Amino acid sequence: MSRNNSEFSVLMTIYEKEKAEYLDRALESLENQTVLPAQIVIVKDGLLNESLDTVIEIHAKKFSNIYTVISLKRNYGRGYASKVGIDHISSRWFARMDSDDVSSKDRFELQIAAIKKYIKVYPKLAVVGGQISEFMNNENNTVGYRKVPQEPEQIKEFAAYRSPINNPTAMINKEALLAVGNYSELNVLEDYDLWVRFLSNGYTLINIPNILVNMRVGNGMYKRRGGIRYLNTYIQQKRIWKKQGIGTNKTVIFSSIVMMGSILVPTFVRKNLYQKILHKRKWERK
Template identity: 80%
Template sequence: MNENAFKFSVLMTIYKKEKAEYFDRALESLENQTVLPTQIVIVKDGPLNESLEDVIKIHAKKFRNVYTVISLKQNHGRGYASKIGIKHISNKWFARMDSDDVSSKNRFELQISAINKYNKAYPKLAVIGGQISEFMDDASDTVGYRRVPQEPDRIKEFAAYRSPINNPTVMINKEALLAIGNYSELNVLEDYDLWVRFLSNSYTLINIPDVIVNMRVGNGMYKRRGGMKYLNTYIRQKRIWKGQGIGTNKTVFLSSIAMMGNILFPSSVRKILYQKILHK
């Protein structure tokens, strides 16, 4: 199949605390792809500020038949907003994109090529992800990478300890997603939960070796990965996932201990840990 004949959508959620200039750059990276989406669905997760609204208006006006904008009356979180957005996806495959990241110019070309390559070998192919580079302020100043395994068997092994997919990079089969119950309404770990549910239902997940998204990281990200609420959710979900066949008592114990140590670190130390060790 010709990549240019492959129709797909993009799903993005946005809420009022995002920065308009980051959002604008993220949309530009979608619109300048070597293979363009036929639909971009933006879910406004609660009322937005005027600057963010202006960004949507400008881009939607340039690509009138591409943008679908959904407005939620109040902020519910990314999991719920994504679940609502799925109802408006018109194609079999859709890509995820965070509102402050930058996709590489050939991201979709590479992923569509992988879908065409692996579809016959894996009838239950559900997700094609990839690698990410990370930056703080300047997109050209890389501070780290998050590399994840490529092969289905390695992905399942990795999932017992850590999330095996970089969420901002994925293309997802909508039919497969609905078959496992759509996105959950978790406010944290909703992406990790999704990969586990795919795996526990015998779907195939694959990561390509290429860096296809430049992910913006900042102090806020490291703060969000701390606190007792995050730890309690993590341990509870690990136990649930073990019951779904992903992990063992040993992996639950080891990963929970590791996360407990991570939670106890101040965000400044957590930042160094992620950048120098986990995402080197």
């Protein structure tokens, strides 16, 4: 039987363009964990449609002892919405969860065990993440994997080029988050920015080898990662992060060129680039 664990909570932000059936499945995957969180904090980032509100209401009534729902008057973006949610997190650690992904049944059990193991070695442990599988249309249609390094030094090196933590898998130390200034109000790259600030302030990031989340991908996701605005933000942030000690002139130029190539192409080309080159097609656990 699942049991509540007072050591961690879950934070999820939702806005009106999410799909109700995806949200329903995401929340179901949280409620069927081998270890349940002390609370699930949902931030409505602006007014939602009736279907989304209904899904939240059903789940919040079913598990009234763990759900906390906060409503923002308008859509501010995930960074700001996350900051609001943090104010309502009561536990030392909290897990991120996207509203259209599916967490593996033992995700939290594995992460809590990892925290207890690594905190003895790394007192400034700030994040425990993991690996993701990616699916399209239905959960059995796996189209790829995003593997990230596990060891702290490898993670720091990787961060100079790409985001070193799969955000939907992250379990974060709230005290460490507040110490580095909480979430930024960026509407994109706010998670990558947080990992860099942790690293530049001497905190430790860990990834475990397990697949913790089955991530839903589709043309909408690839479309959001395109356009001049996204590219300009990426290049600007890369320069800022270099000043914070993550990256060099060489890595900034290299990663910006690669990102430029992926952003300025049509969506279907970007989709193939992510699925066939940047992400793994097969799972090989080492």
